[in-house]
Amino acid sequence: MSEQRYLTAHLPGCGGVIKQSPDDFIVTEIPAYEPCGSGEHLYLTIEKRGLTTLEAIRLIARSLSLPEREIGYAGMKDSVGVTRQTISVPRIRPEEVAGLSLKGVQLISALRHTNKLKLGHLKGNRFNLVVRSVNEGALAAASAILKVLVERGVPNRFGYQRYGVQGNSHLIGAAMLRGDWKGAVDLLMGDPQLLRDDQWRSAIQAYQRGDVAEALRLLPRHCDCERSVLQRLVSRPGAWEKAFGAVHPRLRKLYLSAYQSSLFDRVVEERLDRIDRVMEGDLAWKHVNGACFLVEDQEQEQPRAERFEISPSGPMFGTKMMQPQGEPRNMEERILAEEGLTLDSFGAQSGVAMEGQRRALRVPLGNPSCSQEGSSLCLEFFLPKGSYATSVLREITKNF
Template sequence: MHAYLTANLPGIGGVIKETVDDFIVTEIPLYLPCGEGEHAYVEIEKRGVTTLDAIRRIARSLGISEREIGYAGLKDARGITRQTLSIPRVETERLLSLSLQGITILSANRHRNKLKPGHLAGNRFSIRVRGTKKDAQEKAAAILAVLCERGVPNYFGSQRYGGLGNSHHIGRAMLRRDFKGAIDAIMGDPAMVRDERWRKAVETYHLGDLAGSL
């Protein structure tokens, strides 16, 4: 963004995300569990843990495959986030008794289907701004009034381009039917991968051992 829509109004100053507690995201479910079925819908609260890391820890604790656990959306590690996961064929009592670092099990109920990406109505954000200027509330109200009247651009951040920031390259390769190029881009450069398991898989892939990279 090259300019502010409210450049003629004074800002409130301050900083965000100074601590994990300053950024809280709560998932709004698209539907509620019906109370019966194969899957347990587990509401979790996590601190400093990504969704995929949470799934990995829960799967390891339960002795099941990570692929069996469903989720509606990915939440990053920088904050406190509450979301629902679906886990098949596990008693709710066992799930409620789990004790994992950075993860709290808030509730568990049963439903018939697995959660899949997009099965959410939205997200509710609670963001604390520290060190604001004097009269910040009045200034924020004036800014909000302008934004409500004019609207805001539908910008999106770099995270929408995937973990390696290259999903546009993947899409271009697929449109050109260069499927090997698409897979190469999906796997990425091992030097750019921070997750140890992922990095080892990428290194194995680039050595030509496709089965070993799975």
């Protein structure tokens, strides 16, 4: 990926350290609607610490003897920090969860509703964040940066947290699309230098030496995905595509999605200096409903962008993605060509077909505030669903 720049490069950052403790990163999901009080689904508002959304769901499913697939959720949250979000469970009475006590999960409320909660059924997220050990003048610096972000928008990057623990999920997806199955397996096994676990590191080193059987023997028990891949390689050496076929479809889709995200981030970088301006040929994003339309007259539409009614959109590449025209299309086609791909490359030959969609290149920053307590900066703001607080934090700290 190209080197990232800052929309607020003309302003100094406040420095500091983020996510030093769970309470430094508090996320509150803002629902699209409130439960009506009746129906077969029970909406559980939970507060989780040190768990991803899927890990919390797994714990709750086991506790209530439910299949995980029957539990609904509106947004995916990672394990860092404290998150308050809502999930739905079917055929469970409120009194059955009254005493729910799970490590890392606290029940806040339980109310009935008529339908299962679906991914995307939320307005966005409210963030309460602390940046510690900031530079002198941090409050003034942060306030000036927030002012620019309110006026011009927050670059809608995915950023590093989208690319996995080893930062290479998107590279696995790229290898899948190119049919480079050995490359995909190599990347899946990872870089031993990035691991602290001695046994795990030794397993990867054995794999890199070509000793697949020894790698399988050394691999820690929790590495289920890698284990399944190596087992296939032991029985069929060199059958790289068959081996990678052991990866769960959900993970395969995640890798491809990460690659889509990395290409979108490239478009954000290329258009960063004019991220608040639409161009002729753009597919403009309507913030009120997420619909897109073709910009045929830039002068006519730009006032709507200045009122933050619309924004330029970028590609989450896929076989059915709407394409812009003119200069925006040329840019997107060039990026694909540089990768040696076309939209058809995102079809089923990789194992998971990706239809694609458009995504706003910027998003509005809602009700931001900041204050300082000693050497710590306290931030609060709202972002619409699908956007990341790190996009705001990187502008403010200038540390990553």
